[in-house]
Amino acid sequence: MPNDRDRPAPAVGRRDLFRFSGAAGVTLAASSLLAPTASADEDSNPAAPSGFRPLRPPATPLAVRSPYLSTWLAGDYLAGEWAGFWTGRTTAMTGIARIDGVAYVFIGAPGLPDGQPAFRGMTQTDVTVTPTQSRFTLNAGGIELTVTFLSPIEPGDLRRQSAPLSYVSLRARSIDGKAHNVSLYLDISAEWAHGDSNASVSWDSRATGGVRTLSFTPSNPGVLAENGDMASWGTITWSTTERTGLSWQIGQDIVVRQAAVAGKLTGAADPAQPRRISDRWPVLGLDLDLGAVRGATEPFVISVGHLRTPAVSYLGTALPPLWTTYWPTWQQMISDFHHDAKAAAQRCGRLDDKVTSDARRAGGDKYAALCALALRQAYAGTELVVRDGKPWAFLKEISSDGNVSTIDVLYPAMPVFAYLDPQYLSLLLEPVLDYAETGGWPKTFAEHDLGSSYPNATGHNDGNEEDMPVEESANMLIMVAAAKKTGHYAILKQWADYLVDNALDPGYQNQTDDFTGFIAHSANLALKGIVAIGAMSQIAAAAGNTADAAHYLGIARDYIAQWQTKATDTTGQLKLAYDRPGTWSLKYNGFADALLGLNLIPAAVTAEEGNWYLKHRNQFGTPLDLRHSYTKADWALWTAAWQHDHPPVRDAFVDDVFDFVTSSGSRVPFTDLYDTISARQAGFQARPVVGGIFSLLALQRKP
Structure with a gap:
């Protein structure tokens, strides 16, 4: 039979x-x-x-x-x-x-x-x-x-x-x-x-x-x-x-x-x-x-x-x-x-109650529902191991490249750990820092991942990998600051100095949304790099290095003023890239500025940008940028958190992701890449990046 x-x-x-x-x-x-x-x-x-x-x-x-x-x-x-x-x-x-x-x-x-x-x-x-x-x-x-x-x-x-x-x-x-x-x-x-x-x-x-x-x-x-x-x-x-x-x-x-x-x-x-x-x-x-x-x-x-x-x-x-x-x-x-x-x-019942009540206060019933769906998926992309008698955590880049501890997958997942367990975030960062310090990584900026195929963190000692220089260096500094992680000062300073030289106007580089291709003069990537320089000021302050703290904060403030001028179009919205008038994209990297309490981005810029997103909203969300009709659920919720002081914008992003999840005919574990018109999966599933759904909750743990 x-x-x-x-x-x-x-x-x-x-x-x-x-x-x-x-x-x-x-x-x-x-x-x-x-x-x-x-x-x-x-x-x-x-x-x-x-x-x-x-x-x-x-x-x-x-x-x-x-x-x-x-x-x-x-x-x-x-x-x-x-x-x-x-x-x-x-x-x-x-x-x-x-x-x-x-x-x-x-x-x-x-x-x-x-x-x-x-x-x-x-x-x-x-x-x-x-x-x-x-x-x-x-x-x-x-x-x-x-x-x-x-x-x-x-x-x-x-x-x-x-x-x-x-x-x-x-x-x-x-x-x-x-x-x-x-x-x-x-x-x-x-x-x-x-x-x-x-x-x-x-x-x-x-x-x-x-x-x-x-x-x-x-x-x-x-x-x-x-x-x-x-x-x-x-x-x-x-x-x-x-x-x-x-x-x-x-x-x-x-x-x-x-x-x-x-x-x-x-x-x-x-x-x-x-x-x-x-x-x-x-x-x-x-x-x-x-x-x-x-x-x-x-x-x-x-x-x-x-x-x-x-x-x-x-x-x-x-x-x-x-x-x-x-x-x-x-x-x-x-x-x-x-x-x-x-x-x-x-214990889990109490955790359910905590997450649900916190999420309702932060973003309403629909936001609480998204958190309920996302939590297990976010944690299940990770696992704990022991090295030299100490705990480490690794992450699998599920359903995309299958890499080991991809930094720009850790980064969108980061809010769930920043909210619930900063120690766990610290353990996830430890192997990445160790490899850059002692493992043979040859470049001055941060690596993209620890190995091309999970579960083997073979490294890239030949330097041959999917380089994202500004992206990954900035991601690491922001996550270290969010985790309030101590130590590793020399390598963090090295990456910060790379950003000082390269973040204000990034060259033709790859970035986390690599499915959209390389881009030069990216306004969103520049924003991430500038916020990361500000994050280095917090890392320096925690290390007792007041001179470095003042130095990096001063640079971040100077750069954000220049960024605003370079990134703002004649119509008032922020461009996709400095040299592309008439373009736009989600500036989800503004969330890190809010998370760390740096307050680099002027409030008027945040409000103007949020209003622009509402004008370009499809049935199931605002696209990632004007080139495609797809968006990413994690970045949508990062944007919602950046816009937390603007409830109509915040709620629109929450509502749209909720409507996608409950309406989509794509019956797969929570996808983070979907079409805002058809509500169909555009790629990826079961990835730990849905930890980004917890962005509004992570703001409760900010300094």
Whole structure:
């Protein structure tokens, strides 16, 4: 029988009712709020489709924890389609509830052997997305089932943040006043373990510290290598606490699921291993018999993890993940992760409330909704490692070049870390600074990245890379100042002096929006460089070098006056480039001036520019510049934050990105590059740059 994952997914409109073979059908009804403490009036949002709170995501984060643990639902309904890696490759997860002997699907699109009736489907009534959680509510057979995907974010807690694990929690209750016999089954396929379905995997089951763990591992791992952006080495874990009623089984997908439907898994692993992922599609199955259910049950909590040692390499040295400094084995880490599940949910609930309430104050309900969608994606582009006994963090340039710790990807992502965890931002900057100081980087300006292909930070000691001299040097100075990071003074001063010589009128250079091409005399790039010179004055002051602080601040003030003259067109707006009259572009780099409290840009210039943007607004936003109709969501929110004192402009940028997210037919993890007319993805997805959505919140941490 052909596996259902090879069949095309049913076409579903976002406001359509969804029905699949034998299903009870799916209808949507609004019933829950973004934050547990919010009132109905506060959370009401008529723009969100019925049943989705606080927005309809283009793709809903499920297990989104690291560059290689990143599984999403690229649609509206948990039952009826497969979950997938951020690339779109299927990473199958199946959920089946047996209620009074009848089997209902609540996750995935599983098939059964020919001749057997199709599964029925639970009815989905609600989807709630918070900054750390995605919660689905479904019902069938008199039972309501709540399925919560929790990928913890732990600001200030490196130990917990280092664990590459995510929770799936199931809770059932009767909704008709009657008791019902219920069992819940969940599995994941070996597709989670490798990007090539022809690769062979092995599997295992073991119990440690009261936790049962099933696992997949590639039989011929490619250490520090990728296949289709997925890691070719490491172990996928599927774990839960041992308890009465729990059973497990590893084997062919339809065999294991038939056992679950029949009433109990065998507690055995298929001996035919290793074998190819596509050879009878092995799965890791867990089943919990809840018995007679009337009131709400205790949650059935499963964790999924992707564990790799080493995690990355730096200049030829393999670096272990940071979690290895806290736990002697991954089994002990998983055990602790499960014993911490209740407390983790409480911590993340408090974080959800904080982010939501802060975001509402900063930019309203729609802004809070965007923050809810962006947080996990921003953090999941990064991971913690240990080098010479000290923590470092690396970032993957997901879905564009795949580079290691690209500075102009760190830069747009920076606001989320500046708001929630400046220490984490500091750890992300550390490898970049180390390489420039001691790693062999040969040029006077900052490097673009640490290596062309994640997870190998091989450097560019020959100087052959995608140079962005003003861009990256300025980005580094601004981020160091935002993180209030100390040390590294000599290299920072070197970059600042490069900017003094080159930033006021940049030559023909590449810059972060490299898809638009090289540009000379760029007004926006010059603005970034000037603000960065001002940032160096703050770095110098923090280092106790008052003479340098005065020197760089004086230059920044002198340059900004010259910049205003060079950049302003005869009509009053700021040009795209000094030598291009009649042009314009988003001056999103004004945000850094506001973030650092430098106040270099005259208020009148900011206000005039904001009014200009409103006059050039399309249905889904103001384009990045006059040459194209696309924009970037991160830069749109940076611009909104620069315009924070002008609510009509600020709110327009927020509203437009919200409308794009909730209307786009591009069902991919939050894209940052999209067309402002059609609301279609123009490129990129799942990138950590959506940390830029937090720009308005980062202003709360400014000096």
